[in-house]
Amino acid sequence: MRTAELDYELPPELIAQHPLPRRDESRLLVYERATGAVEHRRFRDLPEELPAGALVVVNDTRVVPARVRARRPSGGEAEVLLLEPAEDGLWEALARPTRRLRPGLRLGQVELVEHRGEGRWLVRLEGKPAGEAPLPPYITEPLADAERYQTVYADEEGSAAAPTAGLHFTPELLAGLDVERITLHVGLDTFRPVSVQDLADHEIHTERYRVEPAAWERIRLADGVVAVGTTTVRVVESLARGAPLEGRTGLFVTPGFEFRRVDALVTNFHLPRSTLLALVMAFAGVEETRRLYRIAIEERYRFYSFGDAMLLL
Numbered sequence: 001m002r003t004a005e006l007d008y009e010l011p012p013e014l015i016a017q018h019p020l021p022r023r024d025e026s027r028l029l030v031y032e033r034a035t036g037a038v039e040h041r042r043f044r045d046l047p048e049e050l051p052a053g054a055l056v057v058v059n060d061t062r063v064v065p066a067r068v069r070a071r072r073p074s075g076g077e078a079e080v081l082l083l084e085p086a087e088d089g090l091w092e093a094l095a096r097p098t099r100r101l102r103p104g105l106r107l108g109q110v111e112l113v114e115h116r117g118e119g120r121w122l123v124r125l126e127g128k129p130a131g132e133a134p135l136p137p138y139i140t141e142p143l144a145d146a147e148r149y150q151t152v153y154a155d156e157e158g159s160a161a162a163p164t165a166g167l168h169f170t171p172e173l174l175a176g177l178d179v180e181r182i183t184l185h186v187g188l189d190t191f192r193p194v195s196v197q198d199l200a201d202h203e204i205h206t207e208r209y210r211v212e213p214a215a216w217e218r219i220r221l222a223d224g225v226v227a228v229g230t231t232t233v234r235v236v237e238s239l240a241r242g243a244p245l246e247g248r249t250g251l252f253v254t255p256g257f258e259f260r261r262v263d264a265l266v267t268n269f270h271l272p273r274s275t276l277l278a279l280v281m282a283f284a285g286v287e288e289t290r291r292l293y294r295i296a297i298e299e300r301y302r303f304y305s306f307g308d309a310m311l312l313l
Helices: 043-049 164-168 171-175 213-221 230-240 275-284 286-298
Strands: 027-031 038-042 054-059 061-063 067-071 077-085 090-096 110-117 120-125 156-159 179-184 207-210 224-228 246-249 264-268 309-312
Touching: 027 043, 027 286, 038 043, 043 171, 043 309, 054 213, 054 230, 077 120, 090 110, 164 264, 179 213, 179 230, 207 230, 213 230, 224 230, 230 246, 230 264, 230 275, 264 275, 275 286, 275 309
Parallel strands: 027 309, 054 179, 054 224, 061 156, 224 264
Antiparallel strands: 027 038, 067 077, 077 090, 090 120, 110 120, 179 207, 207 246, 264 309
16 A cells, blocks of 8 residues: 555644543544445434444553653753653653753653664653653643543553543443453554555554453454454454464554454544554545545544544444
């Protein structure tokens, strides 16, 4: 697949800068793959759209307050974004401005240990992460409540970004669904733009996951599995291919992929040239996905992390 097929034009005003007052008031574009039919609903209508007996699988990771802002000794600004714990109590991180940083430099609660290229650093952290919510760069307005960048079922802290398809759920909505949990800690490489011309040449990095044995048994035997988010898809489809219940997955889902356990997908609208959009195209079809995105833009849906959602049946 040519990476150019992941491109599309989005009016900037459709990039959602803040969440709606109520999570399940977001819009839901419903697409039925068998017929090509499209409906426009609200997320609170999700239970009415799901097949009878469907098991809804969510990713219960919790976002780390991972963005640490500090001043360099020169007085200039610096920023460290914690990605995940590494060996010997250290963390993998991104730090900027990298060209003005050096090993041994102290930035707030972070000490730079080793530069690993492309802005990546090994750092030593004093105490637990105590920075800000690591909002994506396309969100330029401040977030009044950091919990709105967490799902209501967020549990185990470990992500550098939110599994945003889950941000639409409320406790009341969950109570009416049959839900099972998995955990995948989202790394920023998931959202890293594809820069190569051929998608097959893109290197996707691994992410940590864990699934309880009883949870996998329910997922394996379910009549139908609805994956909430691309991160959930990667875990479920990794296990369906014989992966262990805990480890790291580097599963790269692109058009032509055979889905063995996921039957329906809840997902947000993704950035162009992203591996997430490639996964959606693998599930719904390349041209079908491009058509759905055109419809969403024409209908003025809100895009990206705090935007609206799709249900692909």
